[in-house]
Amino acid sequence: MAATKTYLTGIQTSGMPHLGNYIGAIRPALEAAREHDSMYFLADYHSLNSVRDPAKLRHDVRSVAATWLACGLDPERTVLYRQSSVPEVFELATVLGAVTAKGLMNRAHAYKAARDRNAEAGVEDLDAGVNMGLFNYPVLMAADILVMEADIVPVGRDQRQHIEYTADIAGSFNHLYGAGYAFPVPEGAFPEGESSLLPGIDGRKMSKSYDNHIPLFLPENRLKKLVRRIPTDSTPVEDPKDPDTSAVFQLLEHFADADRTAAVRKRLEAGGMGWGELKNELFDVLNGIFGPMRERYDALMEPDSELDAILEDGAERARARARATMAKVRSAIGIA
Ligand code: TRP
Numbered sequence: 341m342a343a344t345k346t347y348l349t350g351i352q353t354s355g356m357p358h359l360g361n362y363i364g365a366i367r368p369a370l371e372a373a374r375e376h377d378s379m380y381f382l383a384d385y386h387s388l389n390s391v392r393d394p395a396k397l398r399h400d401v402r403s404v405a406a407t408w409l410a411c412g413l414d415p416e417r418t419v420l421y422r423q424s425s426v427p428e429v430f431e432l433a434t435v436l437g438a439v440t441a442k443g444l445m446n447r448a449h450a451y452k453a454a455r456d457r458n459a460e461a462g463v464e465d466l467d468a469g470v471n472m473g474l475f476n477y478p479v480l481m482a483a484d485i486l487v488m489e490a491d492i493v494p495v496g497r498d499q500r501q502h503i504e505y506t507a508d509i510a511g512s513f514n515h516l517y518g519a520g521y522a523f524p525v526p527e528g529a530f531p532e533g534e535s536s537l538l539p540g541i542d543g544r545k546m547s548k549s550y551d552n553h554i555p556l557f558l559p560e561n562r563l564k565k566l567v568r569r570i571p572t573d574s575t576p577v578e579d580p581k582d583p584d585t586s587a588v589f590q591l592l593e594h595f596a597d598a599d600r601t602a603a604v605r606k607r608l609e610a611g612g613m614g615w616g617e618l619k620n621e622l623f624d625v626l627n628g629i630f631g632p633m634r635e636r637y638d639a640l641m642e643p644d645s646e647l648d649a650i651l652e653d654g655a656e657r658a659r660a661r662a663r664a665t666m667a668k669v670r671s672a673i674g675i676a
Contacts, residue, residue: 344376344377345376345377345491345492346376346377346378346379346488346489346490346491346492347372347373347376347377347378347379347490347491347492347493347494347529348378348379348380348381348484348485348488348490348492348493348526349369349378349379349380349381349493349494349495350380350381350382350383350386350423350481350484351380351381351382351383351404351408352383352386352387352404353382353383353384353387353397353400353401353403353404354387354390354391354400355400355403355548356403356404356407356555356556356557357404357407357555357556358546358548358553358554358555358556359538359546359553359554359556359591359594359595359626360538360540360545360546360547360553361556362411362556363538363594364496364531364538365496365531366407366408366411367411368494368531369494370408370411370412370413372494373413373414373417373418374414374417376492378417378418378419379418379419379420379421379488379490379658379661380408380413380418380419380420381420381421381422381423381426381484381654381658382401382404382405382420382421382422382423383423383484384397384401384422384423384424385423385424385429385430385480386423386473386477386480386481387400387401388473389471389473389474389477401422402640402641402647403641405420405422405640405647405650405651406637406640406641406647407556407557407637408420409636409640409647409650410557410633410634410636410637410640411556411633412633415650415653415654419654419657419658420650420651420654421651421654421655421657421658422651422654422655423484425651425652425654425655425658425659426487426655426658426659426662428487428659428662428663428665428666429480429483429484429487429662430480430483431666432483432486432487432662432665432666432669433476433479433480433482433483435513435669435673436479436482436483436486436509436513437476437479439509439512439513439516440479440482440509440512441512444478444505444508444509445475445476445478445479448475448477448478448501448505449498449501450474450477451470451474451475451477454467454469454470454474455467455470477502478501478502478505478506479509481502481505481506482502482505482506482509482510485503485506485526486506486509486510486513486523486526486665487661487662487665487666488658488661488662488665489523489524489661489665490524490526491524491526491527492526492527492528492529493506493526493527493528493529494528494529494530494531495528495529495530496530496531497530497531499528500528500530503526503527503528504528506526507525507526507527510523510524510525510526511525517669517672517673519672520668520671520672520673521668521669521671521672537590538590538591538594539570539587539590539591540552540553540554540587541553541554541566541567541569541570541587542570542571543570543571543587554566554567554626556630556633556634556637557630557633557634557637557638558630558634560627560631563623563626563627563630564623567588567619567622567623567626568619570587570588570591570619571587572586572588572615572618572619573585573615575615576614577612577613577614577616577617578611578612579611580608580609580610580611581608581609581611581613581615582608582609583604583605583608583609586608586615586618588615588618588619588622589604589605589608589618591622591626592604592618592621592622592625595622595625595626595629596621596625600625604618604621
């Protein structure tokens with residue numbers, strides 16, 4: 341029988357996740373974490389490339405960790421840690437840099453996109469505004485993954501190239517040093533389409549970049565306000581309605597249980613249920629799910645909560661694993 345596979349993923353630490361992130365990333369990841377050996381880390385050194393405000397960086401890392409815990413991540417089962425707590429990641433990044441072709445990095449999507457933006461704006465130096473952190477991003481990500489000897493990396497589709505690069509880089513290392521040590525070559529696990537279609541409060545796909553998102557943990561009155569802003573047509577209360585054309589109903593479908601959804605569908609189709617009442621229903625469902633989580637989140641965000649101890653414990657377990665990998669790597673490459 342094959343050894344159990346290790347699932348690992350890095351979580352970006354840019355602000356509070358929203359309902360779309362919950363359906364698309366957090367909920368499936370929590371389900372996976374119940375079934376597999378898993379390691380989730382907060383990619384704070386990746387964030388350093390764009391976040392220059394120390395207070396914000398510190399806050400975002402705690403906030404994202406608190407969010408995952410409040411949503412039900414079990415820190416006993418899943419190793420939850422900060423990337424920055426594991427210095428072996430950065431040591432391995434240096435080693436991997438020595439076996440990675442620069443040309444590979446030249447072709448990385450994020451780097452190419454930055455150059456394209458400069459070209460479009462008529463900026464002569466296409467590397468203007470590109471720092472080495474952005475250029476090296478794929479190498480650091482490979483180090484995140486390989487240092488833990490991860491097998492499966494669940495990520496969004498936009499991360500596919502990064503996983504391919506990681507496999508490539510592992511291949512180069514294994515080719516050169518395989519006699520001493522070889523990394524397991526990881527695979528990506530990508531979500532099925534569907535869930536990314538969660539509508540935002542303007543009816544378009546929910547996304548921070550459209551500023552149409554509903555953050556996970558809002559005070560009740562703000563949540564109610566956002567739900568009220570979702571556009572609806574002017575069909576009168578008593579008229580029959582097509583639930584599937586309504587963004588409010590689509591949101592409800594993702595969060596209410598099947599019975600409740602079916603009952604609402606029936607009432608809309610029969611006529612007699614207005615959009616206002618549907619919005620109350622959606623608010624009620626969201627508040628029922630996220631209200632209790634929000635209390636947990638707020639408690640974890642208190643300055644002396646158990647959050648820091650949880651992250652410290654995760655860091656110790658992650659480091660033990662990373663140290664073991666680095667010992668093998670060092671011996672394989674000839675660094676005592
Ligand atoms: N690049 C990933 C993202 O943008 C975050 C990340 C950093 C990551 N390191 C990782 C994901 C390692 C998986 C494995 O979402």
